Amino acid sequence: MLSGKTAIVTGGSRGIGKSIAIELAKQGANVVVNYAGNEQKAQEVVEEIERLGVQSIKVQADVANEEQVKEMIKQTIDSFGRVDILVNNAGITRDNLLMRMKETEFDQVINTNLKGVFMCTKAVTRQMMKQRSGRIINVASIVGVSGNPGQANYVAAKAGVIGLTKTTAKELASRNILVNAIAPGFISTDMTDQLTDEQKEGMLSLIPLAKFGQPEDVAKVVRFLASDDANYITGQTIHIDGGMVM
Amino acid sequence: MADVFDRVKEIIVDKLDVDESKVTLEASFKEDLDADSLDVVELVMELEDEFDMEIADEEAEKINTVGDAVDYINNLQG
Ligand SMILES: NC(=O)c1ccc[n+]([C@@H]2O[C@H](COP(=O)([O-])OP(=O)(O)OC[C@H]3O[C@@H](n4cnc5c(N)ncnc54)[C@H](OP(=O)(O)O)[C@@H]3O)[C@@H](O)[C@H]2O)c1
Numbered sequence: 179m180l181s182g183k184t185a186i187v188t189g190g191s192r193g194i195g196k197s198i199a200i201e202l203a204k205q206g207a208n209v210v211v212n213y214a215g216n217e218q219k220a221q222e223v224v225e226e227i228e229r230l231g232v233q234s235i236k237v238q239a240d241v242a243n244e245e246q247v248k249e250m251i252k253q254t255i256d257s258f259g260r261v262d263i264l265v266n267n268a269g270i271t272r273d274n275l276l277m278r279m280k281e282t283e284f285d286q287v288i289n290t291n292l293k294g295v296f297m298c299t300k301a302v303t304r305q306m307m308k309q310r311s312g313r314i315i316n317v318a319s320i321v322g323v324s325g326n327p328g329q330a331n332y333v334a335a336k337a338g339v340i341g342l343t344k345t346t347a348k349e350l351a352s353r354n355i356l357v358n359a360i361a362p363g364f365i366s367t368d369m370t371d372q373l374t375d376e377q378k379e380g381m382l383s384l385i386p387l388a389k390f391g392q393p394e395d396v397a398k399v400v401r402f403l404a405s406d407d408a409n410y411i412t413g414q415t416i417h418i419d420g421g422m423v424m
Numbered sequence: 425m426a427d428v429f430d431r432v433k434e435i436i437v438d439k440l441d442v443d444e445s446k447v448t449l450e451a452s453f454k455e456d457l458d459a460d461s462l463d464v465v466e467l468v469m470e471l472e473d474e475f476d477m478e479i480a481d482e483e484a485e486k487i488n489t490v491g492d493a494v495d496y497i498n499n500l501q502g
Contacts, residue, residue, distance in 0.1 A: 307466055352462065 363419025
């Protein structure tokens with residue numbers, strides 16, 4: 179379905195990003211696995227992808243660092259000649275009550291989760307405009323739609339990503355670059371493992387489908403948005419949350 | 425001089441799909457050549473590739489006419 183295409187997945191070394199990277203590879207795409215510090219994990223994903231019979235490279239880059247992001251895009255084009263799909267997935271949490279939240283906690287999350295999306299999008303747009311085609315899929319979060327106590331920084335960033343998605347979709351539509359966001363609910367990964375059992379039970383009671391999502395549940399929606407089946411969808415935010423927010 | 429203008433003209437005709445005769449040094453991209461903001465950004469990208477240079481965003485924003493682009497390139501190469 180995606181053979182001959184090149185995808186970049188930021189934060190592709192673990193969790194949801196890893197699952198997305200593998201799903202796109204299964205569809206035949208060559209995949210660039212971006213990571214921040216965890217080279218070992220990134221290498222494992224690259225090897226798993228190569229076993230699927232497509233090509234993969236890992237690239238370390240802080241998504242909020244313009245130079246590093248430019249270098250990542252350059253390496254991608256040097257290796258594969260094009261960029262068809264960008265999945266802005268890299269993200270972090272620094273949870274705290276607003277009254278206790280430090281400026282650094284706010285800034286770190288905005289930098290990685292919001293500015294990172296801006297940087298990577300800006301950097302791939304040149305190539306996608308030349309190609310007259312491209313797909314950008316931004317991983318937001320359901321809390322960016324609903325709000326969530328203890329996550330002022332994270333929610334602000336994710337709501338920002340949804341707004342950025344809509345604007346980018348409008349700016350680039352004439353060049354056949356489609357931009358959408360996904361808003362996962364509670365997905366079992368390292369990120370959500372940090373929560374206490376009490377917090378997890380509290381979340382569970384809010385989910386109509388009464389279970390947590392798996393990274394694969396998210397990856398399959400990304401696969402759809404990256405495919406020709408989604409040719410007429412842009413600027414949308416797709417909820418993948420077991421019905422948590424309607 | 426003419427050389428740069430000719431190469432710039434060729435790119436404009438190709439990218440904006442306009443008649444060659446309309447591409448004069450005085451022609452404004454947006455007013456006379458029917459380009460929108462994104463077209464201008466794209467043109468600048470093409471010029472960067474053609475002339476193997478980088479035009480900073482602040483400089484690119486000052487390029488409004490064909491002559492602006494030609495001058496910019498000539499100054500850089502001169
Ligand atoms: N899990 C959920 O329930 C849930 C729900 C809604 C939305 N999301 C969103 O889904 C995305 C992935 O979450 P996850 O749960 O899979 O997280 P995760 O397991 O903690 O993985 C985070 C990934 O992002 C990378 N990363 C972190 N900071 C980076 C930076 N500055 N530059 C480049 N890469 C960076 C990490 O690389 P290293 O391995 O090198 O550290 C890792 O690959 C995030 O945007 C998150 O906000 C998650």
